[in-house]
Amino acid sequence: MEYLGFLVELVVALLLVCGGLTAVVGGIGMVRFNDFYMRMHGPAMSSTMALGCMILASILFFWFHTGTLRFPELILTLFVLISAPVSAHLLTMSALHLKLPRQSNTQGGPFELNEKIDQD
Amino acid sequence: MKRFFHWLITHPFISTLIFFTWLLLTSFTPGSAVLAFFLALIIPKLTDAFWVPQPKIHKPFKLVLFVFHVFYDIIVANLAVGRKVLSPSHHSRPGFIIYPLAMQEPFPITLLTSTISLSPGTLSAHLRPHDNTLLIHALDVDDREALVNFIYERYERPLKEIFGC
Numbered sequence: 001m002e003y004l005g006f007l008v009e010l011v012v013a014l015l016l017v018c019g020g021l022t023a024v025v026g027g028i029g030m031v032r033f034n035d036f037y038m039r040m041h042g043p044a045m046s047s048t049m050a051l052g053c054m055i056l057a058s059i060l061f062f063w064f065h066t067g068t069l070r071f072p073e074l075i076l077t078l079f080v081l082i083s084a085p086v087s088a089h090l091l092t093m094s095a096l097h098l099k100l101p102r103q104s105n106t107q108g109g110p111f112e113l114n115e116k117i118d119q120d
Numbered sequence: 121m122k123r124f125f126h127w128l129i130t131h132p133f134i135s136t137l138i139f140f141t142w143l144l145l146t147s148f149t150p151g152s153a154v155l156a157f158f159l160a161l162i163i164p165k166l167t168d169a170f171w172v173p174q175p176k177i178h179k180p181f182k183l184v185l186f187v188f189h190v191f192y193d194i195i196v197a198n199l200a201v202g203r204k205v206l207s208p209s210h211h212s213r214p215g216f217i218i219y220p221l222a223m224q225e226p227f228p229i230t231l232l233t234s235t236i237s238l239s240p241g242t243l244s245a246h247l248r249p250h251d252n253t254l255l256i257h258a259l260d261v262d263d264r265e266a267l268v269n270f271i272y273e274r275y276e277r278p279l280k281e282i283f284g285c
Contacts, residue, residue: 022198022202025202025206026205026240028205028206029201029205032205033205037214037243038212038214038259040243040257041201041240041241041259042205042240044237044238044239044243045202045240048194048198048238048239048240049194049195068147071144072145074144075141075144075145081234081238084237084238085234085235085236085237085238086234088243088244089233089237089244089245092243092244092245096245102214105214106215106216107214107215107216107261107264108216108217108218108264
């Protein structure tokens with residue numbers, strides 16, 4: 001039992017470190033990338049992998065320490081998985097609308113929102 | 121009998137969602153299971169008039185498989201983007217890609233755009249209903265055709281099979 005507790009704590013610690021590292025790398029990405037559209041890829045890392053690792057760690061920890069199998073964290077995962085892409089989509093759309101500058105070697109023509117076509 | 125069940129459970133997907141959400145929010149005891157069952161029956165009935173008809177899920181097992189595929193792809197894409205962020209000389213070639221959608225229904229398209237946005241490295245930027253295309257921003261793209269093919273084979277074709285559209 002002692003051994004199992006150590007093992008669970010090891011896994012929880014590893015998951016927490018992994019999640020924290022991913023969040024830091026996402027933040028570094030936000031600083032290092034050059035234009036708005038590329039910076040949007042940084043938060044995607046922290047809202048998927050980092051959050052996933054931390055939620056797994058939380059489920060494991062509380063499962064082992066309270067002994068009851070109930071994980072409300074799954075609802076948190078569900079809500080984040082629903083809301084994060086929508087907010088990213090809206091932010092990118094508004095960036096396109098404001099014609100924010102893009103990195104010079106971006107492939108594909110300069111797309112802008114066409115009010116006449118897009119608003120019906 | 122079959123007709124009675126159809127009348128009782130008008131929205132099977134929403135009913136299951138309410139059932140499991142209630143169980144997760146409270147606790148896994150028989151009492152809350154009974155309450156969750158009644159809520160799952162009553163709430164879709166009461167809100168029936170507000171729901172826009174959605175395509176039915178034809179292959180639920182394929183949906184589970186699809187979710188696992190997406191989780192795997194998210195982990196792989198995270199590693200790829202992390203390597204790109206941390207490499208000292210990063211020469212990424214970002215690009216906008218127009219992806220032609222093969223579906224019409226709003227719900228599968230929402231699932232597809234969410235999947236694309238969730239995996240780091242690709243980001244759905246704008247849905248253009250006039251010619252049924254999706255504008256995708258990719259962080260590092262070598263071959264635009266290959267990316268479009270990958271998204272079609274990996275995400276859109278399973279979604280089309282799941283929803284039968």
